[in-house]
Every structure is written in C-alpha cells, then in structure tokens.
Amino acid sequence: LWVNGVRAGGHDSLCTPHIYDISEYVRTGSNEICIMIKNTDYLTKGGHMTSPDTQSNWNGITGEISLIISEKKRIANIRVFPNIESSSAELEISLQNTECADVEIWGSSSDGKIIENQIFKVTKENPVVSLKLENVSLWNEYNPVVYTLKARIKDCNDVYTAFFGMRKFEADGMQFRINNQKVYLRGRHDGMTFPLTAYAPTTVEEWHSYLSKVKKWGFNHVRFHTCCPPDSAFTAADMLGIYMQPELPFWGTVSAPDDENYNESEQNYLIQEGFRILDSFGNHPSFVMMSLGNELWGSPQRLNEILEKYHLR
Numbered sequence: 001l002w003v004n005g006v007r008a009g010g011h012d013s014l015c016t017p018h019i020y021d022i023s024e025y026v027r028t029g030s031n032e033i034c035i036m037i038k039n040t041d042y043l044t045k046g047g048h049m050t051s052p053d054t055q056s057n058w059n060g061i062t063g064e065i066s067l068i069i070s071e072k073k074r075i076a077n078i079r080v081f082p083n084i085e086s087s088s089a090e091l092e093i094s095l096q097n098t099e100c101a102d103v104e105i106w107g108s109s110s111d112g113k114i115i116e117n118q119i120f121k122v123t124k125e126n127p128v129v130s131l132k133l134e135n136v137s138l139w140n141e142y143n144p145v146v147y148t149l150k151a152r153i154k155d156c157n158d159v160y161t162a163f164f165g166m167r168k169f170e171a172d173g174m175q176f177r178i179n180n181q182k183v184y185l186r187g188r189h190d191g192m193t194f195p196l197t198a199y200a201p202t203t204v205e206e207w208h209s210y211l212s213k214v215k216k217w218g219f220n221h222v223r224f225h226t227c228c229p230p231d232s233a234f235t236a237a238d239m240l241g242i243y244m245q246p247e248l249p250f251w252g253t254v255s256a257p258d259d260e261n262y263n264e265s266e267q268n269y270l271i272q273e274g275f276r277i278l279d280s281f282g283n284h285p286s287f288v289m290m291s292l293g294n295e296l297w298g299s300p301q302r303l304n305e306i307l308e309k310y311h312l313r
Contacts, residue, residue: 002034012269014042014049014249015228016276017063023072037061043269047226047249047293048191063202063230071158072097075151080164080283084179087136089164092128093151099124102154110146110239111137119154138179139165139285141220144241146285165238165285178243178288185243187221188214192229200229207236215240226251226294228277237286244286248274250293256302271306278313 001008003025011018022033039059042050076096082089095101100123107115113135120129137145149162169178176183192200201207207229214222221243228246237244248270255262274290281287290310292303 002032002036004032005034012043013273013276014044014047015246015273016280017231035061044250044266044273046251047247048193049227049249051226060199062199063232071156073101073153073156074158075103075153075160077279078149078151078160078162078283079279080149080162082164082166082168082285084136084138084166084168087133087166089131089133089147089166090128091131091149091151093120093122094127095122095124095153098153103129103151104154105129105131105149105151107147107149109137109148110144113137115147115149133166136166139167139238139241140178140181140183141241141243144239144285146238162283163235163238164283167285169243169288183220183243185221186219187223187243187245188219189225190222190227190229191225192227200233202230202232204232204235207233208239211236211240211242215242221245223247223291228281231281231284234281234284234286238284242286243288244284245289245291246277246281246287247291248277248293251295252293252297254292254296254298254302254306256299259299261298267306271309274306274310275313278310 001010001020003022004027006025008020008022008025037059044050074096075093077094079092080089081092091105093103103120103122104117105115105120106117115131115133118131122129137143139145145165147164147166149164150159151162152159167179169176176185194200201210211222220241223245224247226247226249228249234244250270253261254267274292277290292306296303
C-alpha cells in the first residue's frame with residue numbers, strides 16, 4: 001500500500017482483512033492511495049486459498065474497501081468468552097493509544113433481551129472484565145440467538161461492535177456436545193469453489209442464501225477444506241445456526257524443528273495466520289472448530305504444540 005507515493009506497508013494474510021493505519025501518511029486536501037496485489041511466491045503452498053485445482057488463482061480485492069476515520073483513543077478489539085454455566089461473558093478489551101479507560105458497554109440479543117449500560121475500568125495490565133447477563137438465551141442450530149455488544153470509551157464517540165452467542169461446544173469422548181447436549185454433525189465439504197464468479201461471496205446476503213440451502217437439505221455443519229471464509233459467512237451462519245469449521249490454508253507436512261524437512265518460515269506464517277483467524281472471527285458462535293489443515297503429515301508432537309498455542313491464546 002502506498003499513500004501519496006510513500007509506502008505504508010503490506011499484508012500477506014490469505015484469510016483475514018488487511019487493515020492499515022495511514023494516519024501519518026494523509027494530508028489536507030486530495031490524497032492518492034495505490035494498492036498492488038501480488039499472487040506469487042506464497043509463504044505456504046497447497047490449500048484452496050492458493051491452489052488452482054478448484055478455483056481460479058485469485059488476484060484482486062474482494063469484499064469491502066473502506067476508509068475509516070476514528071479517534072486516536074479508542075477500543076481496538078474485544079474478544080468474547082461466553083460462560084453458559086455462570087450466565088456471563090468475559091470480555092478481553094484491547095485499548096489503543098491509552099493504557100487506562102472507563103469503558104461503557106451495552107447491547108441486546110436477536111430475541112429482544114437487553115444488556116443494560118454498564119461501565120468498567122479497563123487497563124493494559126487488567127484488560128478482562130466480566131459481563132453478567134440476565135435470562136440468557138443459548139445459541140445452537142435450533143435457536144440461533146445472537147448477542148450484539150456495543151462498547152466505547154466514556155466521553156468518546158467511537159463505538160466498537162462485537163457479535164457473540166452464549167454457547168459451549170466441546171468434545172466428550174467420541175461425541176460432540178453443544179451446551180451440554182449431544183450433537184451429531186451433518187456436514188459438507190466446501191473448498192470455496194464458486195465457478196460462476198471465480199471468487200467467494202463477500203456479503204451476508206449471498207452467504208445467507210447459500211447456507212440456507214445447506215440447512216434446507218438437512219445439514220448443520222460446513223467444513224471449509226484448507227480455507228477460511230470471510231466474516232460475512234460466519235455472520236450468516238450465526239443467524240441460521242450452522243456449525244462452521246475453517247482450516248489453515250495448508251495441506252502437507254508439519255515437521256519438528258530438528259527434522260531435515262522443517263520449514264521454519266512456512267510454519268511461522270501458518271501459526272500467525274491461525275492467530276489472525278481466531279482474532280478476526282473467533283467471537284462468532286458459529287465458529288465452533290478450526291483445523292490446522294487437511295491430510296497433515298509429519299510430527300504429531302509438533303501439531304499438538306501448535307494447537308496448544310491456540311488453546312492458550
């Protein structure tokens with residue numbers, strides 16, 4: 001990305017939004033923004049985000065392109081961790097350009113419940129607050145209730161919006177459970193193959209139409225083979241009650257560092273891509289699982305180490 005002829009940085013994520021802070025590059029009056037997209041020399045090979053096997057090799061920008069003006073002191077991110085047993089949600093709030101703030105939080109649910117305005121003291125050292133909810137509605141395929149959370153630093157205008165659902169998805173031996181009830185996943189494979197457009201849908205309406213057909217045929221689950229759909233797909237799945245499983249954009253071998261085939265740059269890239277996926281889409285109740293890829297070979301110990309990093313996130 002260049003702004004007024006000055007390079008403002010670059011991003012290489014295959015799965016998550018590319019966001020730039022261009023504050024120091026803009027000037028009063030007209031400004032020129034120039035973007036170069038390159039689809040060669042990927043840091044990871046294989047996977048339906050890069051492979052020409054099932055779709056054209058994308059080279060362009062899909063989805064929203066926007067310029068956002070915000071206050072310098074603002075909420076940068078909120079990660080939501082629901083707890084159905086205590087009818088509460090832990091909020092990990094990241095502040096930008098301030099280390100301490102009073103944060104106002106309010107919201108509502110899609111079935112009409114209100115989250116009353118509450119104020120929490122948030123600091124860089126203690127960014128986690130507990131939000132108590134009344135008369136909780138649980139999210140699942142039959143009752144896909146979504147909560148909309150609003151937050152802002154007190155006396156500031158910028159409002160941060162987060163969506164989440166009150167649900168717990170877990171493995172119990174050879175079974176999966178949603179909110180302590182056994183669930184049978186009736187799913188399909190999706191390789192982000194859309195031949196009529198040669199790129200995946202980017203709007204909630206398009207994904208809602210597609211996933212409605214999935215649900216009409218009796219499915220409740222979509223596994224995205226070595227790819228991750230955009231935020232609009234998870235939003236539509238939240239609304240419909242579809243259990244989603246994105247994957248890292250990779251099929252191949254994951255070796256231990258002492259193995260002669262160890263590819264440090266590729267592994268580091270995939271690990272960071274996983275963190276970006278979790279940070280970008282992890283609040284969605286439909287995001288119930290994530291895989292490190294497809295048909296993985298190599299070191300089970302190394303795979304488990306990477307998974308542990310994600311669990312500790």
